[in-house]
Amino acid sequence: xxxxxxxxxxxxxxxxxxxxxxxxxxxxxxxxxxxxxxxxxxxxxxxxxxxxxxxxxxxxxxxxxxxxxxxxxxxxxxxxxxxxxxxxxxxxxxxxxxxxxxxxxxxxxxxxxxxxxxxxxxxxxxxxxxxxxxxxxxxxxxxxxxxxxxxxxxxxxxxxxxxxxxxxxxxxxxxxxxxxxxxxxxxxxxxxxxxxxxxxxxxxxxxxxxxxxxxxxxxxxxxxxxxxxxxxxxxxxxxxxxxxxxxxxxxxxxxxxxxxxxxxxxxxxxxxxxxxxxxxxxxxxxxxxxxxxxxxxxxxxxxxxxxxxxxxxxxxxxxxxxxxxxxxxxxxxxxxxxxxxxxxxxxxxxxxxxxxxxxxxxxxxxxxxxxxxxxxxxxxxxxxxxxxxxxxxxxxxxxxxxxxxxxxxxxxxxxxxxxxxxxxxxxxxxxxxxxxxxxxxxxxxxxxxxxxxxxxxxxxxxxxxxx
Numbered sequence: 001x002x003x004x005x006x007x008x009x010x011x012x013x014x015x016x017x018x019x020x021x022x023x024x025x026x027x028x029x030x031x032x033x034x035x036x037x038x039x040x041x042x043x044x045x046x047x048x049x050x051x052x053x054x055x056x057x058x059x060x061x062x063x064x065x066x067x068x069x070x071x072x073x074x075x076x077x078x079x080x081x082x083x084x085x086x087x088x089x090x091x092x093x094x095x096x097x098x099x100x101x102x103x104x105x106x107x108x109x110x111x112x113x114x115x116x117x118x119x120x121x122x123x124x125x126x127x128x129x130x131x132x133x134x135x136x137x138x139x140x141x142x143x144x145x146x147x148x149x150x151x152x153x154x155x156x157x158x159x160x161x162x163x164x165x166x167x168x169x170x171x172x173x174x175x176x177x178x179x180x181x182x183x184x185x186x187x188x189x190x191x192x193x194x195x196x197x198x199x200x201x202x203x204x205x206x207x208x209x210x211x212x213x214x215x216x217x218x219x220x221x222x223x224x225x226x227x228x229x230x231x232x233x234x235x236x237x238x239x240x241x242x243x244x245x246x247x248x249x250x251x252x253x254x255x256x257x258x259x260x261x262x263x264x265x266x267x268x269x270x271x272x273x274x275x276x277x278x279x280x281x282x283x284x285x286x287x288x289x290x291x292x293x294x295x296x297x298x299x300x301x302x303x304x305x306x307x308x309x310x311x312x313x314x315x316x317x318x319x320x321x322x323x324x325x326x327x328x329x330x331x332x333x334x335x336x337x338x339x340x341x342x343x344x345x346x347x348x349x350x351x352x353x354x355x356x357x358x359x360x361x362x363x364x365x366x367x368x369x370x371x372x373x374x375x376x377x378x379x380x381x382x383x384x385x386x387x388x389x390x391x392x393x394x395x396x397x398x399x400x401x402x403x404x405x406x407x408x409x410x411x412x413x414x415x416x417x418x419x420x421x422x423x424x425x426x427x428x429x430x431x432x433x434x435x436x437x438x439x440x441x442x443x444x445x446x447x448x449x450x451x452x453x454x455x456x457x458x459x460x461x462x463x464x465x466x467x
Contacts, residue, residue, distance in 0.1 A: 003118050006045055007031040008038035008064065009053040009080070018051060021107050022114075035059030039067060048121065049076040049114055052097075054088055062091060069096040074124065076117035078110065131193070143184060144325050147318035153310060157181060160308055161188030167260055169245075169305045170283040172312030175360030178283040179243065181312060186239045191279060194238030197231045202247040210252055211268050220269025232265065235278050245282035245305070246291055253298045260304050315357040315364065322357070322364065323349050329365050330380070333372040341372060345381045351393045387448055424459045427452070431461070 005027050007018050015031040022029045030045050032038035035056045042050070050068060054061035061079065068075055079092040079100040089100040098117040101110055145151050160168055161184070168185060170178040179198070186196045204212050211220075215230030232240060242248075248256065259265045260280060264273045282305050291297035315322055323344065330341050344352070357363050371384045382393060410422070426445065434440035442452040456462045 002026040002028070003049060004028045004045060004047040005030075005114070006038065006042055006047040006050045008033075008035065008050060008056070008061075010034060010056050011053070014053075017107070018110070021111075025111065033057075035061065035064040038064060042068065042071065047075075049078070049118055051078045051080065051110065051114075053080045053103075054085075054092070055082070062088070062095060065092060065095050065097060074121055076114070076121050078113055078117070080105070143180070144321055144328055146320040146324050149313055149318055150321055153181075153312065156310060157184055158188060160310070161185045165308055166263075166279060167305055167307050168279070168281045169288075169307075169309045170281060170312060171288075171309060172285065173314045173360055174285045175362030176312040176314055177361050178285075178312055179241070181310065182239070182241045182281045182283065185279075185281060186241075189239075189279065191238050195235045196239045196241065197235040198241045198243060199231055200243045202244040206249050206252075209248070210255070213252075214255065214265050214267055215270075216268035217270045220267070224269070227267070230267065232259065232276055232278060233274060236276050237278070239279045239281060242280060242282045244284060246284045246286045246288055246297060250296070250298065253301050257298065257301045257304060260301075315360050319353050322353050322355075325361060326352055326364060326368055329368040330372065333369050337372055339372050339376070341377065341380060343379050345379055347382045347393060348380050348385065351382070351385060351389050355389055355392055388451070391447075423455065427455050427459060427461065431456075 002025070005022055007015050007029065009015050009018075009031070010033050012033070015033070019029045019031055030041055030047070032041045036059055038050070038052070039059075052061050052065060052068070056064065065077055065079060068077060073096070077092075077097045079089065079097040080103055081088045081092070081100055082103055089102075092100055098120075099113045101113065143150075143154060145154050168182075170181055172178055182198075183196065186192060199212065201209065211224075211228070211230065213230050213232060215228050215233055216224050218224055218227045255265060259276075263277060264275050266273060288297055288302050288305075292299045292302050315325075327343060330343065333339065334341055352364070359366075367386060367389070368380075370386075371380055375384050377384070382390060385393075427441075430441040430444045431438070434444065438452055438456075439449055442449045445452065447455075453462070
């Protein structure tokens, strides 16, 4: 390991010995013979670690330590004391020294403590950097909100984050960004420096879910060879995000209700109560009220979770956000894939805003990501879009009168007719005309084969064809 080390010791032989050995290990080293000189060199050299003697001429080591820690709270300081002065060593640790070394010392001891201290310092710096990145990424200022409805939701999210709420329920269709809002709540809350733990309740087998959430004691079941802490314990003080909460089995819902109401639980096979303080954020894309009526979700748990409900609307209900979100993904994937797309053409903006996005933000992200990966251009144009989106543009143009509508000889009776019935007849006639060759029939209808298969399934034609 390399780094910059400052030695402050009035004994020339010790300075020379430490400097020589550290330089052999690729450290950059400077030294000083007094506390005052050491502080001056510290400001110029900017070391990551200091090896500091206590007995110095003039300013004493403990006072130098206090000043060093004031200038750099993350500085690694190894404090050297005469053998047997344990009280001084304890005082040094109280003032922020990483560790202490008794004189006379063995260099290997100094080396090991220095390496460990620098490793912890760099790990701490990396954690702080990642937390700062996460705070910026999930700050409400960075959530794209153009629509009035989303501004109201963000305002509510801010209020919830600043509160001392213990449960929040996020609802909305798949792909609307419930996980993003859960992280925003975490980052904006007083729990932001503490863990954020996600459990997908649908992805963990029912037999293992209780152990995953609450942990187990040794011997609680066949494979429990040792005790294990559950996610609620690991998240202590922070946030537990229960995604797809509607998939939790009824038996386990009772225990979850106890945790919410009493902040207490027991590990599987345990007899000791474990008390915790966590914010539980639950999320679902199903109608929990309907699940309660069906008997698949406990009514008391539903009412407890619904204390603070936040519904994330689908993209089709906040169309003003669609283009800004797409432009955000362009910037993001430009960086990731080293591309130079500058934006969207006017036609593409219209198509994106008109499309209903059944897959919501996840679908929009996939469309933009695919284009950025496969295309090399300065902007996203109509020809880059998937076929179904291009068809939407043609449909809009035809309905607006920009393109002439082909006269198919259809006559709408006074009593009207069903558009679905017309579509059904067209599909049947196209298949018959092509001897049920689906590829040719799809070409006749100017749709993809997948779209034709979808319509055949919709009109129950696949089963008839198989007969």
